[in-house]
Amino acid sequence: MKVSSTSSTSASAGSSGAKPAADGFSRLLAADGAAPRGPAATVSAAAGVAGISALMALQGVGGPEARARALRKGRRLLDALDRLQLAMLGEGPSQRHLALLKGALSEERQATGDIGLDDTLNWAEVRAAVEAAKLERGSEPGPV
8 A cells, every 4th residue: 555645634623723621620720721740640551550460469369379379279179089080980989088079179269360270170179079078978877
């Protein structure tokens, strides 16, 4: 595409000049209609982004630490479920398997910010809770 002209046109070419400020904003403007220069006018856009990321870091939302903790918890849950599966195919589950499941479930988990990881961990937690409930129910003595 070839540019044939270097002059620019603007939508305000037909306007007659500066318009007066609305009543609500007129008290914020100086007598000449210019906005006063103050500390708020010199804040950069990057400071807002840095403030949000610092706030998220303080809250522990997302970040590599939360992801690493969530991955460790997920590995413990899956390991406990794998051991339970092997026990069911072999000698049968024991109280140790129930303790492994309950131990993995008892760890508190925070959101990582990774939707796929959070969904997978939610699935693993539900599956482990169901299996733990089955083991608890199976270990209770039956009615006499």
